[in-house]
Amino acid sequence: MNTLFVNYGDFTTNSLNHIGGFANTLCASGHACIVAVPHRKETLQHIADPLFIAAAYDELLARPNLFPDGRPAAVIHAWTPRECVRKFTVAYQRAALAFAGSAPTPRLFIHLEDNEHFLLECFTGRSLAALRAAGANELAALLNDSLPHPVRIETFLRLADGVTHIIDRLAAFAPPGTPTHLLFPGVDFNAYAPQAADPAVRAELGLAAAERVIVFTGSNTFANEPEMRDLYLAVALLNQRGVPTRLVRTGFNSPRFLAGLADDVKRHVLDLGFVPKSRLPRLLALADVLVQPGRPGSFNDFRLPSKLPEFLAIGKPVVLPPANLAALLQDGRDAVFLPATGAPADIADACQRLFADPALGTTLGENAAAFARRHFDLAANTRGLLDFYSAILARRTGRPVKRVATRSEDFVTRQHRPQFHNTVRLGLTSDGIITALHAKVISNVGAQRASAASGSWFGYENLYAAANIKLEATDVFTNSYLSGPYRCVSHPAATLGQEVALDEAANQLGMDPVEIRLKNFNLTGNPFNGAPFSNPGIATTLTETARAIDWANKWHAPGTKEVRPGVFHGIGIACHTCSHGGGLGGSGQVHINADGTMNVISGSNEVGSGQRSNVLMIAAEAMGIPLSMAKITPYVDTDLTTDTIGTFGSLQTNTAGSGVYEAAMDARRQIFARAIPLFLDNLDLEVTVEQLDIKDGKVYVIDNPEASMTVADVVRTAGLGGIVGNGKHVAIPGFTRAAYATQAAEIEVDTVTGSIEVISYVAAHDVGKALNPFNLDSQIHGGVIQGIGAALTEEMLTDVTHEGIRKPGKICR
Template sequence: MTAVVGKPTKRIEGLGKVTGSARYTEDLQLPGMLHARLLLSPHPHARVTRLPKAAALGVPGVVNVVTEEDLPEGVSSNLLARHGEALYSGHPVAVVLAEAESAAADGVERLGAEVEYEVLPAVLDPREAMRDGAPLVRRDAEDDEEAAAHSTVDVKGGKETKPRNVANTYTFRRGDVELGFKEAALVVEHTYATGRLHQSYMEPHATVATLDPVMQAVVVYTSTQAQFYVKAQVAKALRYPESRVKVVAMTVGGAFGGKFMLLEPLAAALAVVTKRPVRVVLTRREDFLMSTPGPEAEIWLRTGVKRDGTLVALQAKIVFDAGAEPGAPASIAAVLLGGYYKTPNLLIEALEVLTNKPPNGAYRAPGAPQATFAIESQMNIMAEQLRMDPVELRLRNCSGTGDPMPNGRPWNRMGMRQVLEALRDHPKYRHRERGEGIGYGVAVGGWTGGVESASACIRANTDGTFQVVLGMVDITGTATTMALIAAEVLGVPVDQVQVVIADTDQAPYAGASGGSKITYTVGPAVKAAAEDARRQILAIAAAELEARPDDLEIAEGQVRVKGTSQKQIALAEIARKSMSFGAKYAPVYGNGNLPSPKGSPGFAAHLTKVRVDRETGEAQILDYVVIQDVGFAINPPAVEGQMRGGAVQGIGWGLLEAMTYDDQGTLLTWGFTEYPIPKASTTPPMETVMVEVASEFMSFGAKYAPVYGNGNLPSPKGSPGFAAHLTKVRVDRETGEAQILDYVVIQDVGFAINPPAVEGQMRGGAVQGIGWGLLEAMTYDDQGTLLTWGFTEYPIPKASTTPPMETVMVEVASEFGPFGAKGVGEPPVIPGGAAIANAIADAAGVRLTSLPVTPRRLLEALREREKVS
C-alpha cells in the first residue's frame, strides 16, 4: 500500500498558471533589449535579388537588418535563408532589430514592400517531387535528431538508395510477402492519407537571448521542451563550447512536440552580433507559417488474412511529406504499422520526401497516428468482410511481449492485449445501441516508449523539507509526479517536497520532455536520489538513536524506532546536524543518475460511435471510448488528460485537419479560422479506460549513466504504452456532420502515480485525436500559401463540443518505471483518428480513407455512393 503515489494530487505548479503569475518568455524585459521581427518569403521557392536595408533602417527605432550572410563567419542561425534562397513560403530571409516591437514591425513592412525575388521552380506534392526532372528542393539533407528523441525506434538503420528529393528511405522485410498473399483467403488494399497538423499550442514561439560578460557566455531564455538539447544546438550554431551557453527553460504554454528548437540559435546569434539582449516572439500567423507542424502522409497498404482471421501478409509503402528539411518520422510509422500485429510475411518501404513547404517537426507520437489510421482502418475493413467482431480480430493477431517488430527488435513488456480485452468487456462495447445514422468505431494504438539517461538530486533542508533539483521541463504536471515519487520514498507529505527546475548550468541532466519518457526516465532517477537521501538520513538517525537503520522508519516528520515513539529524532534536526558549523555529519544530498533505458511501447484502442447524414456527408461523433495501456498511472488525471487530448487530436486527423497549399506552394490554411481543429463544443462524450501493463527493466541504450555524483542505475528497456478507444457517433446524412456522442479511453498506465494527472493526459490526448479525426488540417493554395493560420481558420476541438468521455486505467506495471509507472502522453492521441473514421464508416456505410473526415468529404462520398447504387 502506497502512502501518496496513486492518490489524486493537485498540480503544484498549477496555481501560477491559473492566476497569471507564471512567467513566460514573452514576459521578460531586460535592460537595453532589442526586438526582432522576421521578414518571411511569400514564395515557396525564391531567391532574394534585392534587399534594400535602408527601407527598414529609415524607420525610427530600427537599429539593424540582418541576413544569414551578415552573421560572423562560421555562425549559423539555423533558420534564416542561406544565400538568400527561400525554400518555402514563410521562410525567414531577414530580421529587423529595433528598440521597440512596433518599430521592428514597421521596418519589416517597409522592407517587405521593396524586397525583390527571383521566383524559382517549386514542388509541393511529394509524388511530384520524386519524379525525374522535378525541381530540387535543397542540395543538402541531414537526419533530424528530433525523431530519435521521441522513440526507441532505430531511425538510422535500413536505408536504401534514395530517389530525387527523398531525404531518407527505409525498407523492412520479413518472410516471403508474395507467398503470404497466396495463402490468404482475403486480400484488402487501400491508400490512406492524413493531413499536416499544427500542434495548436496557445503560446507562440518565444526566445530571449543575452550575453553574460563575466562568464563570456550567451544566456538563452526560451519556451522549449528540451533545454539541454537547445544548449547543445546553440553551442554548435555559434561554434561555442557548451560551457559558454546557458539555457533557462521558461514556463511553456503548450508544446506537443512543436517546441524542441526554432528561434534559439537565431536569437543567440543576434545577441552576439549586437552585444545586446534580443527578444524574438512570433505572432500567431508567423508561428503557423514558419514553425514545424506534424507532417502529412500517404500510406498504401495491402494485407492478406486467412478465413479464420489470421494475418499472413502485409505490404506497405509510406510516403511522408517532410517539407524543406529532412526529419519526418517515416521509420517510426513503418515499425508501428507492421508491429501491432503478428505478421509472418511483410515488406514495408518508408520514404521522407522533401517539398517546398515548411519543415515538419514532432507532434505528439510522431508517425503513430498516421500509421495507426491506416492499419486500424484496414483491420475494421477485414473484420467486416470476414464477418468477425473487430476487437476479436485484433485479439487474434495482436503482438505480445517478445514478438519482433519490423526492425527485428522484440517488443518489450506490453499491454496491447490487456487494453483490447478491457475494450471487449466494456459495457458500452458489449451493448452497442443502434439507430439511424449511429455508428461505433474502435481502434488501438501504441508507442514503443521513449528513453534517455537522467539524473536527479535531493537535498534535506533544516526545516525538515526536501528540495528536488531537476533538469527536465515541466509542461504536463510532471513536477508534481516527481514530488510524489520523492515523498513516497522519503516518507513525508508531498507538501514537504519542493521541486526546482534548474537551468542547464545548475541542473542535473534530463532529456527532452517528449515521447512519453519523463516519468519513465526522470522518475526512477528521482526515486534513486530519494532512496540515496533516505539511506543517509537513516544512517545519521541510527547513530543518534543508537539503533540499526533497518529498525527505523520515517513518519510524521520524525525518524523513529519501529513500534515506538519514545526514541525518535526530527528530520529537521538531522538536517541541522549535517548542515551547521562543525557539523558532525555530511549534508544529506541524494543523487540519482540513470543511463538511457530501452523504450516502453504504448498502445491505445479507440471505439467510436458516429451518425452519418447521407444527404450532407456530415459525420457526427456520438460517443468515444479510449482504452490505453499506461503501464501505471502515477497521476491518473494527468494520464486521462493525455488520453482525452490525444483522442481529440485524433478527431482532427479523422475529420478536420490538413494543411492545404496551392500549386505555388503557398499555404492556404494558416490560422485557426482557415485551419479547422476540434472544438470543445463539438467534442463528443468520451470515456477513458486505463490498462496497466508494466514496463520491464533490462540493460540497453546509453552505455554509461551521466557523470553526476552517486546513485547510478543500469539502463532499462523501454516500456510500451497502449490505448484503445471506443467512439459513438451520429452522422447527419443531409449535412455530412459527424457528432461524437460518447467516448471511452482505455489505457495501460503501468501505475498512476497521480491519477488526476494521468486521467488528464488520457482525456487531453483523446481530444487531440478528435482533432485528427474530424477537424484539423493545414491547407495551402496552389502557390504554397497557407490558408488556415490561426485558431479562426484552423479549427481545433473546443470544450463546448467535447463529448462525454470515460477513462479506464489498466495497470500493467513496468519493471523499471517508478512504482511500475510508464509514459502516458503519446498513446491516447494515437488511435483517435482511426476510431472516429471507423465509427463514421459504421454509421454512414461509406469509408473515407483520408483524414480529417470533414462534412464536405463525407457528403461527397455519400453522394458518390448514391450515384453508384
C-alpha cells in the same frame, strides 16, 4: 510585427536588392511587411517571388492600415534619410496616429548606405555649409526630393529610435546617443554561387573565344561617373596593350555619361542595359575578373556597393579599391586591392595580373565566396535586424519586449505533423488470423531534412503478430511547411493505416472487430530482435474499452443502422502502441536541510504536462516526507543541474523520476546511518538500517513506531551543509518498452449534410502505476479532444500556386 520599409525609388533601385531580401525573410518567419515606393509600383515585376506587400506612397497615406491584420505599422524602416523618404515617413506617422488614435506611434529606424553630405555637395557643386546657408527658394531650384535636405536631414535623424548602417564608418552620422546597428545585406546563395561559365550565354553575347571578360552589374549615377569612366578607360587600355578584353555592362546610363566617352572606348563595352535580376548570376559567371572601380575618399569610404556582395559570392576574383569592405578583406588572399589612386592604368594592371595567373584567380574566388557566406547570410542578418528592433522597442517603452506571433503567424511558421499516405495489405486465414502484413508509408516531411515515414514502423512491427512482415518507408521533401511531432512522432500513422485495414478485413470475414484483434495481439515481444515487452497490457485496454462503451450490445456492421432519415449510427474501436515511456537513464539530486525540508534538483523541463510536479512527488514519497516539505528548483539550467536526457518521448517520469528516486534513497541511507547512534544514545535502542523507515518526516523503528525522531533532528548532526543525496538510474536493458491504448467512439453521421456528432467516447490506457492521477486524466482528456478536433474540424490547406501554406484566415476550417 507590422514593418514598413520606405524606399527612395522604385523596385529597380539597387537598395531594393537589400530591402526585398530583409522583407521577404521577415515575412517567411511570420511577420508582415510592406515596401513603399514613391512611384512606379508596377516595377515590382523585377523582384522575384515577393512575399511582402508593395504599395505606393499615396496608397499608404490613404490606407495606413494596409497590413493583413488591419493595423498600421509598428516599425517604420526609412531606407536613407532622403527628402522624399522623410516627407512620406512624417506624413505616414500622422496618418497612422489619426487612424489608430491612442495606439503607440510607429517606431522609426533610418538606414544609412551613403555619405549623404557628399552626395549633396557632388550634385550641387557647393559645400554643405553653403547649402545650409541658402534660402528655401534657392534650395528648391538646386535640389530634388531624391536627395537629402541639407538641414532637415539632421532633424529627421534625431527623430530616429535607431539607426542601421551598411558600413561601419556610417555610424558617425547617427546623432549622439542614438543606438546603431551594422546591417550587412544578404545574398541569395542559391543563385549567387560559384558556377561554370555557360558557353551558350557567351555565344549569345557574341564574345570571341580569345576575349577576356569583365562584368559590371550596376548603373552609373552622378556620384560614381568618374570611377565608371576609369573602368571604361581601363578596358580600352587593356585592348591597346594587346589583351582583347570586353566589358559586359548592365544597368542604366545617363546620356551625359555616354556622351562624354569616345567611340574607341565604348566599342569595347557590351552594354545590355537593365536586365532582370535572375539573369545576373549567369552573366557574372562569364567574368574572368570582376571590378569595382574607385578610390578611397568621402564617397567610397562610406558605402558598400550593392553589387559587391554578389561579386564575392559568385566565386570569381574581385578587384576593388582599398575602401569600405576592404577593411574586412585581405589583399592577395580574398581580393586584389587597387592602389589609392585607382587610375585606369591601376585597374588594367590588376586585371592583367589576374589574367596571367589563373591559380591566383581561383584562390581569390574561393576565399571571396567563403567571405560572402560568412558576412552576407540573409537569414542571420535578418535575425540581427529583428533583435535590434526588439532591443529598441524595449528601450523606448521601458519594458521587456517579447516577440509574440499571432495565431496565424504561429500556424504558418511552426512545425506541423507530417502528412502520411499509408498503403496497408493484410493476409488472413478464414478464421481471422493475420499471416502477412505489408505496409508502404510515404511521408511529406516539408521543407527540411527530416525522417518520418519509418517512425510508423513500430506499430506495424509490434501490435499484431504476423509471420510475415514487409515495411517500406519514403520521406518526400516539399516546398511547404516545416514538419515535426504533434503529441507523438509518427506512430499514429501506423494506427490509422493498420486499424482501418483490420476493420475492413473483419467486415469481409464477417467477424467482430474486437474478436479479430484479440486473436492477433502480439503479447510476447519485438518480432525482429526478440526483446520482450515491458508491459504487454494491450488486451486489457481493449476488453475494458469494449465493456465501457457496451460494445457487445451496440456493435453492428457499417451502414446498417439508420436512426433517423439520412442519419446513421456508427461505432468503432482502434488500438494503439508506441515506443514511448523510457528506456534511457537519468540522474537527480536532493538536499535535505537542517529543518527537515527537501530541495530537489532535476534537469527535467516542464512542457505543460506536469513533469516537474511528478518529479517532486516521486522524491517526496521516496524520501518519506510530506509533499508540503519538499520543493523543486524553479529554474532549469542543464549546465548546473542533473542530466535527464531530454524532455521528449514521454521519458521524464522514468528518467528524471528514477534519478530523483535514487537520490532520495541515497539520502535515506545517510539519514539511517546517522540515526542509529542517536537511537542508542537517546532511546537506548540498538537498531540496524533494515529496522528503520521514514514516514511523515520522522525516522522510526518499524516494529516500534513510537520510537522515533524527526528527520530534522537527524540532519542537524550533519552540520550546516545538511545531507545531499545523489542518484543515477540506468535502465534495465533487453526490453521492448511499449505503451498501449484502446479508444472507441460512438457517432451519428448525417449523410445529407455530412455532419458528424460524437455520442460517446471511451479511452483506456495501460499506464502502469498512476503517480499523478489528476494529471494523467487531464493528459488523456486533452489527447482525445485534440484528436477529435484534428479529425473533424481541422485541415491543413496548402497554396498550390505559391507552394506554401495559405494566407492567414484560410488555414483552418
